[in-house]
Amino acid sequence: MKKLALILMIVLPAALFAQDKFITRNGHVDIYSHTVAEDIRANNDKVTATIVPSTGKMVFSIPVRSFEFPKALMQRHFNQKNFMSSKKYPKIKFKGFISNPTDVKWDTDGTYKVNVTGDLTIRDVTKKITETGTLIITGDKIIAHTKFTVKMIGDYGVGKPKSKKKKDNVADDIEVNYKGIYHVKK
Amino acid sequence: MNKTVKIGLIVVLIGVVLGGSYALYLFNMPHRDIQGEDAKFKMEAETFVNEFIADGTASTTKYLNQVVEISGKVAEISEDLKKQKVVLLKTEKAGINCTFMESTNKSCASLKVGDIVKIKGVVNLGPSYDEDLEEAEYGVFEKCDVVK
Numbered sequence: 013m014k015k016l017a018l019i020l021m022i023v024l025p026a027a028l029f030a031q032d033k034f035i036t037r038n039g040h041v042d043i044y045s046h047t048v049a050e051d052i053r054a055n056n057d058k059v060t061a062t063i064v065p066s067t068g069k070m071v072f073s074i075p076v077r078s079f080e081f082p083k084a085l086m087q088r089h090f091n092q093k094n095f096m097s098s099k100k101y102p103k104i105k106f107k108g109f110i111s112n113p114t115d116v117k118w119d120t121d122g123t124y125k126v127n128v129t130g131d132l133t134i135r136d137v138t139k140k141i142t143e144t145g146t147l148i149i150t151g152d153k154i155i156a157h158t159k160f161t162v163k164m165i166g167d168y169g170v171g172k173p174k175s176k177k178k179k180d181n182v183a184d185d186i187e188v189n190y191k192g193i194y195h196v197k198k
Numbered sequence: 199m200n201k202t203v204k205i206g207l208i209v210v211l212i213g214v215v216l217g218g219s220y221a222l223y224l225f226n227m228p229h230r231d232i233q234g235e236d237a238k239f240k241m242e243a244e245t246f247v248n249e250f251i252a253d254g255t256a257s258t259t260k261y262l263n264q265v266v267e268i269s270g271k272v273a274e275i276s277e278d279l280k281k282q283k284v285v286l287l288k289t290e291k292a293g294i295n296c297t298f299m300e301s302t303n304k305s306c307a308s309l310k311v312g313d314i315v316k317i318k319g320v321v322n323l324g325p326s327y328d329e330d331l332e333e334a335e336y337g338v339f340e341k342c343d344v345v346k
Contacts, residue, residue: 037284037295037336038276038278039279040278040279057278057280058278058322058323058340060335062331071330071331073331073335075323075338077262077263077323077338078338078340083225083226083227084227084230085224091263098262098263099263102258102323102324103323191279
């Protein structure tokens with residue numbers, strides 16, 4: 013019995029950590045689109061995201077209306093029907109799994125490169141993407157970083173302006189930069 | 199130059215000036231002043247969350263982008279990566295995360311967990327149970343301030 017208790021004492025903390033779920037409700041994402049006509053940047057600090065170490069599952073939920081643009085007019089256009097249609101589609105979603113989970117030592121502080129494959133859903137259109145990111149494990153929190161490009165944003169139904177003149181105001185590819193500080197879900 | 203041409207030119211000129219000014223106004227249009235607007239709805243956090251849980255689509259149409267005054271119990275006070283204060287009003291089924299601004303952060307100084315508070319802000323996302331997160335996703339209120 014004593015032996016069992018001893019084994020449990022050694023094994024349990026790591027096992028508990030592996031079963032925990034980590035969450036942030038204030039993740040940051042910024043997007044950048046460059047064309048000859050204009051550069052568009054926007055920031056969003058209201059991302060809810062989770063990491064489950066035991067399965068490698070990562071989910072991001074981004075409220076579309078929380079994107080803030082330097083110009084109010086750009087913000088208005090972004091939310092309109094032909095663009096993000098935020099009343100109909102209030103969230104952007106990513107759901108995926110770490111494809112190299114054994115590279116991450118969840119119970120050891122450190123910086124780990126991860127590959128994540130999953131489904132990105134914008135305006136109810138879902139596409140498979142694979143991106144790389146970094147997980148920094150430090151004490152009881154995880155800091156996640158990623159920088160990638162969403163290719164051919166028009167394929168998600170994000171409307172390009174119909175008039176030929178304005179068509180080139182929005183780039184095909186959107187640069188995305190993400191940072192989130194996750195804590196153990198209580 | 200005859201009279202008709204003169205009048206025509208003046209009309210065109212006025213049109214150009216008005217059109218140009220409107221375009222300039224739109225381009226430099228200021229951001230919405232949420233705290234300067236009256237709340238369209240005033241309610242308890244519990245009622246707000248329950249309405250969304252019962253019918254998310256209808257509630258989104260009703261409340262998204264509206265200024266709402268919400269009252270509830272402070273469960274947590276934190277800060278986001280932009281250094282904005284975030285006050286969580288927890289409810290039975292989810293919660294509402296109220297994010298303040300640089301100009302209103304100071305209103306949180308006297309708040310503490312357990313206080314009953316009234317907060318006004320704009321609704322950027324309704325609360326729900328999210329099947330992908332396998333988690334209650336909290337409502338997102340932004341540009342908040344405490345209502346005295």
